[in-house]
Amino acid sequence: MPLRIVHFNDPILRQKGRNVTVFDADLAKLAQDMIAAMHTAEGIGLAAQQIGRALQLCVVDLLPMKRNFSWVLDGVKTPLELIMPMVLINPSVVALPSEKTPYEEGCLSFPEIRGDVVRPHRIAVRYQDLHGIAHTLECDGIFARCIQHEVDHLNGTLFIDRMEKKIRAELEPAIRELAQRTRDNTASAP
Numbered sequence: 001m002p003l004r005i006v007h008f009n010d011p012i013l014r015q016k017g018r019n020v021t022v023f024d025a026d027l028a029k030l031a032q033d034m035i036a037a038m039h040t041a042e043g044i045g046l047a048a049q050q051i052g053r054a055l056q057l058c059v060v061d062l063l064p065m066k067r068n069f070s071w072v073l074d075g076v077k078t079p080l081e082l083i084m085p086m087v088l089i090n091p092s093v094v095a096l097p098s099e100k101t102p103y104e105e106g107c108l109s110f111p112e113i114r115g116d117v118v119r120p121h122r123i124a125v126r127y128q129d130l131h132g133i134a135h136t137l138e139c140d141g142i143f144a145r146c147i148q149h150e151v152d153h154l155n156g157t158l159f160i161d162r163m164e165k166k167i168r169a170e171l172e173p174a175i176r177e178l179a180q181r182t183r184d185n186t187a188s189a190p
Helices: 025-040 141-154 165-188
Strands: 045-047 057-060 071-073 086-095 100-107 110-120 122-128 134-140
Touching: 025 045, 025 057, 025 086, 045 141, 057 141, 086 141, 100 141, 110 141, 110 165, 122 141, 134 141
Parallel strands: none
Antiparallel strands: 045 057, 057 086, 071 134, 086 122, 100 110, 122 134
């Protein structure tokens, strides 16, 4: 059964994910199902909270994106085709010296709602892969932005929380309408 992406104002989106401690076939299957759901929804990132699971697990796939970003994985400029889609488990992000830049972000849990978010341009992220092996990735541009957006989800923070007040205020009617639809759908679910 395909995974369902939850929408704002589902309470799971505000839950901090628990650390993953078991790296087994079930985890690998969940990650593959998340990648399939992300691709079906035409997204570039998906966090476990977005499919109703409070775990420190997210997936990203930037292969369809214009490659105006850079990356180094474990000190090596690895071909993007070898590392995408990427599964990040128990990730921790640190901003690297760089400008903070605005960029219009969207989110699969906020269909058709987009707004500018200011984030660091370069980051380092430490994470584990599906085998529990630790890695360090340094990246910039949309790669860094996507990871920051998904790691925020893992900690219960949403992109609307990072918007400037003026931008958020302009989107507030659409956000309230989405929250109401989510409440209505939850109430009518069996």
